[in-house]
Amino acid sequence: MTLILYELGGLDGRRYSQFSWRTRLALAHKGLAADVRPVAVSDKQAIAFSGQDKVPILVDGDTVVSDSWAIAAYLEQAWPDRPSLFGGPIGTGLSRFVNTYVDRSLVPQLVPLVMVDVVACVGPEDAGHLRGQIEGLFRRSLEELAAARDTDILGFRKLLDPFRATLRGQPFLCGAQPAYADYILFSLFQWARIVSRFELLDPADRLAAWREAMLDLHGGLARREPARAA
Structure with a gap:
């Protein structure tokens, strides 16, 4: 039975949800295709059938799974004979930590830097929806939030130090080969790459080389999505 993945779509067919990119890469890791x-x-x-209001949503026959972490866990359980996303229970626990750190520490720092660019990548109704959400949360306009991003980016880069240090001893966060923890962190850079021309990393940063390697994975799956700079 065909898997179905619901994800955000923007202007010119842009697939700009960072959380959906985690699922896209998890599917590719497992060698699975989805509609x-x-x-x-x-x-x-459009997604009311899922009983909640956010994507990604994976539909597998009668099974409906929402939330990128829950989808990864489902893929691991449903296809245990395919390449593992976590490498066992210990790896699952460590990946959950990475998921929590990225979502609670990195995402809140990154959203103010690039959300002003996101609204230019979607239609007017979606732009109004996103603007209302973010400006209500931060109590500042998107333009005000972005005005200080040349200096605010330094704080974001500092939060990346644990990942940078990890990559001094191995090519990927998960070791010799990438797995779900890599996809979690990479989703932020893919999101920014798709929606914004603002550069998150210094070219000499160790993470910049890792990002390039991630873009090439699975036949260049992530690289094929057009960058905003292009």
Whole structure:
């Protein structure tokens, strides 16, 4: 039975959800294909069947799984004979930590830096929806949030130090080969790459080389998505 993945779609077919990219790469890691269906961020009716209002959503027959972490866990359980996303229970626990750190420490630092660019990549209704959400959360306009990003980016880069240090001794966060923890962190850079021309990393940063390697994975899956700079 065909897997179906619901994810955010923007102008010119852009697939800009960082969380959906975690799922896309997890599917590729497992060697699984999915029928990808884009939805507008403001169109909650299109995904009402899932019992909640966010993507990604994976549909496997009668099974509906929402949330990128829950989808990864489902893929690992449903296809145990395919390459592992976690490498066993210990790796699952460590990947959960990475997921939590990225979502609670990195995402809140990154959103103010590039969200002003996101609204230019979606239609007017979605742009209004996103602007209202983020400006209500930060109590500042998107333009005000972005005005200080040339200096605020330094704080974001500092938060990346644990990953940078890890990559001094191995090519990927998960060791000799990438796995789900790599996909979690990479999703932020892929999101920024798709929606913004603002550069998150110094070219000499060890993470910049890792990002290039991640873009080449699975036949260049992530690299094929057009960058905003292009």
